[in-house]
Amino acid sequence: MKSYPKGVTTNSDAGVSGYEEYYPIFAAMEEVGLVLELHGELPSNAQDNICVMNAERAFLPKLTELHRLFPKLRIVLEHATTCDAVEAVKKCGDTVACTITAHHLDITIDDVVGQAHNFCKPVAKYPADRAALLAVVQEGHPRFFLGSDSAPHSKDKKEIACACAGVFTSPYLMPYLADTFEKHGMLHRLGPYTSEFGAAFYGVPKQVETMTLVRQPLVVPEIVKGNIVPFRAGQTLAWSIKSV
């Protein structure tokens, strides 16, 4: 096993005991070619003014540092939500990628407050953050690709005083995306974003199975699987999956 760098400052952010103890694992992952998947947020901490709105931004220096220390380790910053994350990942080398969900391309914090079914972690941020996510996908940057981060919490775990975090997109993931991509004039990016860039980064062979989308309205049901309210429930999407 490769030895890992010494002399790194101890990180004691808000109860995070530091990442150093994981360095031997990261070094081993780098050596054998495993991918490190990160939920990139620091814990909320009033003293340092860290909350759900800036927890991702506060984490980004850690991402940069990990990449510097382990430059061959493939890292995926999962479900990024901010323009800062887009910039940070772009500045890293080719071993660092980033996933973006269908819902973070569509909503902002305005759609989260008071709307439990849009509440997930990381929370959707400012309009300018959403715009940056859309822009990097529109640009066709190969290190930014789909990660659904879909979570099926039942209605009775959502429409309560303290909702579970998670947005359920699985059943209509591709129609949601086609709807959004068309709205932003980037349908030509849908294939690479959903099915090529990620596979290339992970080094998995191109899949044989295909799916065909048709421009046919789809009304998202109010409830699926008995008691789960899906993303954009009741709304009409411009695209459907073609039955085979």
Add this chain to the structure above:
Amino acid sequence: MKSYPKGVTTNSDAGVSGYEEYYPIFAAMEEVGLVLELHGELPSNAQDNICVMNAERAFLPKLTELHRLFPKLRIVLEHATTCDAVEAVKKCGDTVACTITAHHLDITIDDVVGQAHNFCKPVAKYPADRAALLAVVQEGHPRFFLGSDSAPHSKDKKEIACACAGVFTSPYLMPYLADTFEKHGMLHRLGPYTSEFGAAFYGVPKQVETMTLVRQPLVVPEIVKGNIVPFRAGQTLAWSIKSV
């Protein structure tokens, strides 16, 4: 009626047609001594990156401008939530005051996302914003005083897909505040903040009726008035209202 200033730039922020059409009214209010109460937020507008998190900050230049144009008009910026608002009101003259709610002294955006009973407009912001609200109250600034902005939405209007905005604090308003003020070592500011500064600004005589708080635990009920979940439901406050 006093004539009002001319030549002010038209404001077309996100569908706000401009405040100029109200200038004659503001001038009349200034003349007769009426107080202008403002909910100081611009409407959300993705193009200008305005959302619930910065809608108050984006409004503040309007407050400053109104104060400049109508320096004798008493203005209250209601339920302020940000350090920017505190700074802006401080910089205005003695005719501009600011109310702060019990809940905005206690919660941040972390307590709003996924928690419908803490969702109100303006939404609670960053920890540093809450700290600024606490600091100006702790300082005993006479132009910052209590405004409850309490809203009794029933549970079935809260624990749903799209919750009504509002936090219900009325039944335990003083115990909430005593609990918070004690936690921050500023119980000596409770009287002025709740009962003196506001009355002085509005020019109403000191009230004869009094209320006595006792340091006796109070468990906030899960439900009040049949179907309303109050702020901090189920939590124990250090202070109660003494029965007479």
